[in-house]
Amino acid sequence: MDTNxxxxxxxxxxxxxxxxxxxGGGGGVRSVSVGVxxxxxxVLLGPSGCGKxxxxxxIAGLAEVDSGTVSVGGDDITRAPTHxxxxxxxxxxxxxxxxxxxxxxxxxxxxxxxxxxxxxDERVATALAMVRMDQFADRKPKQLSGGQQQRxxxxxxxxxxxxxxxxxxxxxxxxxxxxxSLRSELRRLQKSLGVTGVYVTHDYSxxxxxGDRIAVMRDxxxxxxxxxxxxxxxxxxxxxxxxxxxxxxxQCRQVDASDDVVRVEVLGQTISLERDGATTGxxxxxxxxxxxxxxxxPGQRLTGRLSEVEYEAGGAVCTVMLDDAGxxxxxxxxxxxxxxxxxxxxxxxxxxxxxxxxVLDEPTAGAMLxxxxxxxxxxx
Amino acid sequence: MRAKRxxxxxxVVSVVLIAPLIVAVVVAFNPGEYMLFPPDGFSFVWFAAVLxxxxxxxxxxxxxxxxxxxxxxxxAIGVPAAVALxxxxxxxxxxxxxxxxxxxxxxxxxxxxxxxxxxxxxxGIGGGLLPMVLGHTIIALPLSVQVLxxxxxxxxxxxESAAWTLGASRTRAFLTVTLPQALPAILGSAVxxxxxxxxxxxxxxxxxxxxxxxxxxxxxxxxxxxxxxxVAAMSAMLVGLGLIAxxxxxxxxxxxxxxxxxxx
Numbered sequence: 042m043d044t045n046x047x048x049x050x051x052x053x054x055x056x057x058x059x060x061x062x063x064x065g066g067g068g069g070v071r072s073v074s075v076g077v078x079x080x081x082x083x084v085l086l087g088p089s090g091c092g093k094x095x096x097x098x099x100i101a102g103l104a105e106v107d108s109g110t111v112s113v114g115g116d117d118i119t120r121a122p123t124h125x126x127x128x129x130x131x132x133x134x135x136x137x138x139x140x141x142x143x144x145x146x147x148x149x150x151x152x153x154x155x156x157x158x159x160x161x162d163e164r165v166a167t168a169l170a171m172v173r174m175d176q177f178a179d180r181k182p183k184q185l186s187g188g189q190q191q192r193x194x195x196x197x198x199x200x201x202x203x204x205x206x207x208x209x210x211x212x213x214x215x216x217x218x219x220x221x222s223l224r225s226e227l228r229r230l231q232k233s234l235g236v237t238g239v240y241v242t243h244d245y246s247x248x249x250x251x252g253d254r255i256a257v258m259r260d261x262x263x264x265x266x267x268x269x270x271x272x273x274x275x276x277x278x279x280x281x282x283x284x285x286x287x288x289x290x291x292q293c294r295q296v297d298a299s300d301d302v303v304r305v306e307v308l309g310q311t312i313s314l315e316r317d318g319a320t321t322g323x324x325x326x327x328x329x330x331x332x333x334x335x336x337x338x339p340g341q342r343l344t345g346r347l348s349e350v351e352y353e354a355g356g357a358v359c360t361v362m363l364d365d366a367g368x369x370x371x372x373x374x375x376x377x378x379x380x381x382x383x384x385x386x387x388x389x390x391x392x393x394x395x396x397x398x399x400v401l402d403e404p405t406a407g408a409m410l411x412x413x414x415x416x417x418x419x420x421x
Numbered sequence: 422m423r424a425k426r427x428x429x430x431x432x433v434v435s436v437v438l439i440a441p442l443i444v445a446v447v448v449a450f451n452p453g454e455y456m457l458f459p460p461d462g463f464s465f466v467w468f469a470a471v472l473x474x475x476x477x478x479x480x481x482x483x484x485x486x487x488x489x490x491x492x493x494x495x496x497a498i499g500v501p502a503a504v505a506l507x508x509x510x511x512x513x514x515x516x517x518x519x520x521x522x523x524x525x526x527x528x529x530x531x532x533x534x535x536x537x538x539x540x541x542x543x544x545g546i547g548g549g550l551l552p553m554v555l556g557h558t559i560i561a562l563p564l565s566v567q568v569l570x571x572x573x574x575x576x577x578x579x580x581e582s583a584a585w586t587l588g589a590s591r592t593r594a595f596l597t598v599t600l601p602q603a604l605p606a607i608l609g610s611a612v613x614x615x616x617x618x619x620x621x622x623x624x625x626x627x628x629x630x631x632x633x634x635x636x637x638x639x640x641x642x643x644x645x646x647x648x649x650x651x652v653a654a655m656s657a658m659l660v661g662l663g664l665i666a667x668x669x670x671x672x673x674x675x676x677x678x679x680x681x682x683x684x685x
Contacts, residue, residue: 103582123585124594136583140601149597150587201587 054079054237055100055205060109062095063261070096071261073109077205077254082231082238084252086245087284092261093241097207100239102126113204124153129198129236130207133214135190137182143169143193144178150201168200169193171230188219195227199234206231206238212247224250245285249273257281279326279402288330289370291397295323303399308343308366312394324399329392331373336361336382338391345370345390350382357382361390446660449653456650467654477655480639487550487635488618491557495565495614496607498558503569504595508578525563532560533627540628548630556628557618564617565610572606573599605674612670616663 053076063069070092077083085093098104102123172192293307349360452464540552584594
């Protein structure tokens, strides 16, 4: 159900339906369906080996799908060779042609399309100006910094006015600061051009910053699909909550359930949760957003031992081992002059359990499917 | 201390390697009938003699002709084979690897014998240019493919993918993106193939036709009945030409790929 989300929209510009691409080693994607509206950016988010790059390569035609369809603007391109798809792609290594100047690199796609020389020059200049690289037109890629090469790669990918722009972790090999500044630039550019995009990353902050929608992937399937806000504020799956570091995950026991209210026992307290549509079956895990856990703070407090403190911008990340429950709680703590954080010391943690929401912890469809397939393989 | 010891070692090895060349070159300047070392004078008479020697000149021409054809043929087969080696997987690849590297581990003299029998009684083409070209190509191919594969392996496969996404067909992407970057390796392989063919004596000995022999055989046969410095003069000129070719090739970046193969 989550796998399809609202991807069924027949009007989506880019449509991926029931795509399978399984590799011998077990990687790949299984039965993935997702759509991207015109001018939107879909981010495929997940750890390495989750199938996000495979899916991107399937859209580009660099990986031939086993079954399923890929269509853009209503045209089925599943079997079209890469060079007839009119996609723009930015590679992880940027893949600039080392024997060509920046201008020649950017103009390559236009030359392949047979655009006449004067127009090529003009469009290359415009594209380079867009990424603020017009000063470097005559340089060779080797003479540029990583961030500059990345901009050139982007200019090269958009100058042909592709129907879909594909980005394969284009920022992952850059320094943090450049990464952050480039990603907002990328977002602005993508929006101003109105180009439909698919962006692959393992970095959730990048996903939240760039995506109109985020598909969280695991084991070759989409676990959860939604807007950054939906995914981050109210993830449905334990996996998503964990991967996006949304909050503390607490195991609980369901004691009572009616049609619209579920009562669960957690950390020695019984709380009521509103049952929402997506959740079926007994509630076993709760996600408590980080803001709901504080050292000190109002309300009922639990005693624990501070086991780790990690300072970061605007505060500290504190890990507390609760004495009674034997559960670790992570608090994002604002620092002020009064607070002393001593590792190994006893602290009082207040948890606002009314903020907690249930999350699913079930094996993904992919994992189940793979198990099934393994059984079949053994059987045959 | 350590660095110094290595450099002495290097010097000794270099001298051992170069000494025979130096002797051959120096001996060529003897004015007399004998290959004396050190020479008892200085003259160019034997250079003039070799240039005027019809047998030497025609074998030189024949050797160059064979080597050039082998070079072209070697590239025509070697480039696709190297691409297959570097970019593909599977059984076809294993077979290519065997076919291409096989001749490297088989004694050349056995190959020569096999070729002789195959070409004369099997195919009925006897000795001469065609069998010579085929024979040399077979022994040059393993090395030339290694040089090419080493060069191609340096090229990021994503470059070709990038060209495809930009609208280039497979062929066009290969020609406009991969090939220009493989050029030094291709050049290196070409030089290498030429040398392997030009240098060869085992295969040539078996496949040569009377009156149509390659230069190394001509030189060897000449030494059998005359010991004057003609052969040395020929060698000196070849060393000179070889040196020029090497310098040009290394300027074009072709030598590093051969180097890399040496280190494998």
